[in-house]
Amino acid sequence: MSTALYQHINRFIDLSNDEQExxxxxxxxxxxxxxxxxxxxxxxxxxxxxxxKGCLRLYFIDIKGAEQTTQFAIENWWITDLTSFLFxxxxxxxxxxxxxxxxxxxxxxxxxxxxxxLPKLERYFRLILQKNHQASQRRIxxxxxxxxxxxxxxxxxxxxxxxxxxxxxxxxxYLGFTPEFLSKIRAKKI
Amino acid sequence: MSTALYQHINRFIDLSNDEQExxxxxxxxxxxxxxxxxxxxxxxxxxxxxxxKGCLRLYFIDIKGAEQTTQFAIENWWITDLTSFLFxxxxxxxxxxxxxxxxxxxxxxxxxxxxxxLPKLERYFRLILQKNHQASQRRIxxxxxxxxxxxxxxxxxxxxxxxxxxxxxxxxxYLGFTPEFLSKIRAKKI
DNA sequence: ATCATTTCTTAAACTACATTAAGTTTTTTG
DNA sequence: CAAAAAACTTAATGTAGTTTAAGAAATGAT
Numbered sequence: 001m002s003t004a005l006y007q008h009i010n011r012f013i014d015l016s017n018d019e020q021e022x023x024x025x026x027x028x029x030x031x032x033x034x035x036x037x038x039x040x041x042x043x044x045x046x047x048x049x050x051x052x053k054g055c056l057r058l059y060f061i062d063i064k065g066a067e068q069t070t071q072f073a074i075e076n077w078w079i080t081d082l083t084s085f086l087f088x089x090x091x092x093x094x095x096x097x098x099x100x101x102x103x104x105x106x107x108x109x110x111x112x113x114x115x116x117x118l119p120k121l122e123r124y125f126r127l128i129l130q131k132n133h134q135a136s137q138r139r140i141x142x143x144x145x146x147x148x149x150x151x152x153x154x155x156x157x158x159x160x161x162x163x164x165x166x167x168x169x170x171x172x173x174y175l176g177f178t179p180e181f182l183s184k185i186r187a188k189k190i
Numbered sequence: 191m192s193t194a195l196y197q198h199i200n201r202f203i204d205l206s207n208d209e210q211e212x213x214x215x216x217x218x219x220x221x222x223x224x225x226x227x228x229x230x231x232x233x234x235x236x237x238x239x240x241x242x243k244g245c246l247r248l249y250f251i252d253i254k255g256a257e258q259t260t261q262f263a264i265e266n267w268w269i270t271d272l273t274s275f276l277f278x279x280x281x282x283x284x285x286x287x288x289x290x291x292x293x294x295x296x297x298x299x300x301x302x303x304x305x306x307x308l309p310k311l312e313r314y315f316r317l318i319l320q321k322n323h324q325a326s327q328r329r330i331x332x333x334x335x336x337x338x339x340x341x342x343x344x345x346x347x348x349x350x351x352x353x354x355x356x357x358x359x360x361x362x363x364y365l366g367f368t369p370e371f372l373s374k375i376r377a378k379k380i
Numbered sequence: 381a382t383c384a385t386t387t388c389t390t391a392a393a394c395t396a397c398a399t400t401a402a403g404t405t406t407t408t409t410g
Numbered sequence: 411c412a413a414a415a416a417a418c419t420t421a422a423t424g425t426a427g428t429t430t431a432a433g434a435a436a437t438g439a440t
Contacts, residue, residue: 060331068334070327083324092331115313122312123305129319134273136326140260141282143333145252148397167417176334181397183419186300338427357387371427373389 004092005104008076013120014128022117026110032056032097041110043083047105051077054101057170060093069174072098074162078128085111090135098166148177149185192219194242195294198266203310212307216300220247222287224229228284235274237295239375241267244291247360259364262288262356268318275301288356338367339375 005027009015028047028071032038039045041061049056051073058079070071070093073079085090088108106114111133114123146154152175156163163171169179197203201380205213218237222228222244229235230250239246241263247259248269260283263269274281278298298302305312336344342365346353353361359369 006336062335065222068331070330070334082320082327086320086324108260119309119313122316125318126312126316129316130272130276133319133322133326134276136323137272138262138331140326140329141250141258144258144260144363145250169417173334177396178398179418180399180420184397184421187419261383359387367426368428370429371389374391374427377389 002104004076005050008050009121009124011087012037012124013054015100015118015120019118019120023121026114026117028104028105028107031089032101032103034097034100037094037096038103039081039084039091041092041094044088045081045091045093045095045108047107048078048080048085048111049073050104050106051075051079052102052104054103055098055165056095056101057098057104057166057174058093058095059165059170059173067094067169067173068071069170072162072166072170072174091098098170104161130172143176148175148181151175151177152185192242192292192294194266195240198240199311199314202314205308206312209308210309213304216296216304216307218295220293220295222291222293224287224290227284227286229271229281229283230276231282231284231339232280232358234278235271235281235283235298237267237297238301239263239285240277240294240296241265241269241367242292242294244293245288245355246285246291246293247356248283248285249360249363250262255364257359259360262352262360262364264352273275273324288360314320333366336346338365339363341367341370342375 006020006172029052038047038049038056053075056073056079057069059067059069059082060071062068071079078182079095081091081093081095083089084093085108105109109132115125142151142154155175172179172182196210205230206327219242228237228246230360243265246263246269247260248263248271249257252258260268269285271281271283271285273279274283275298306313322336332341332344345361358372362369362372365372
């Protein structure tokens, strides 16, 4: 089992070796090939996923049949369709590997057990969810306050290396416009 | 002190009377007049607010000078600019009462203290933040998957009573279009 | 009740971005 | 390394939603 998750947890709380050993059997570690799916529309989301290395994305298919990416998760981020995961309902989302990715998964039937055995982790996940909430508030403001071109230039200036990592059509839908329009923007200037 | 918050907490965890008495001095309860502000741009967000009765909204002013509402909070919802609240940074948001509103506030200097004295509340806030995260995932999908008109009709069918409660210009910006366009949509059909 | 303020409506002109479709380049795979 | 598939570009045409501006209606204050 990779130590990346334990290191991440220890950035927020102190988890002893004994506690790590309690946690370990509740986790699964595995690799996902590029373009493989961890979740497809109509299925029930089985786990909450932590990215050790690589990149996952959450997307859905809109009425016109186009993929709309709503979230990316790179190293040290958690990703799931939370409603489907918590209530074991059918999902309207896909979770796909944008790159070959190593993940740690905590499955639904272990999720409550984890908090029962290690109440300390309530705090870790509260802090993670706070970060998620901050990211959501930032994202909504970002989407509402700028034009498509500004959003692209701003995102590109904040995360230039990430922009190179994913196909432009994924990025375009994440930023809220079409791949053709992104092409146009990029052609305008250097 | 209103019991609404304790009732809400007890929907998620068991909080004894003793524990309620530990919590009480960390909270402030007060009324906010319609249109009054709990936070203005440039200020630091002092508290996380729980709505007992009424309605608060979170908004910012975009480049064109227009108000963009990003969140509403009605009865039993928490609202804050989380980044400004947690790190005591200047905010780019306003929090305003859309109606005369009764709130309970937990101020920043009591927030960590609260978790220290009542670690049980880690779980309560983890669960609240999970609900927020679900709401964010739903909201992003909603914004990306429908036209402006569909968003209005869908929202109106889900929350007809809420649509009557707030001015249309607040709703329009929340749904991602102009008040003029909302007027146009409403004129089309009953 | 009356005046002031806020909110809502209407309509014409405008624009940012979508759509369509065809061609080009890059990446993947056997 | 060749063929297929995936990703990207270009350009013409189309449209959902914005802007502007003025008037009408509703709400609030005294």
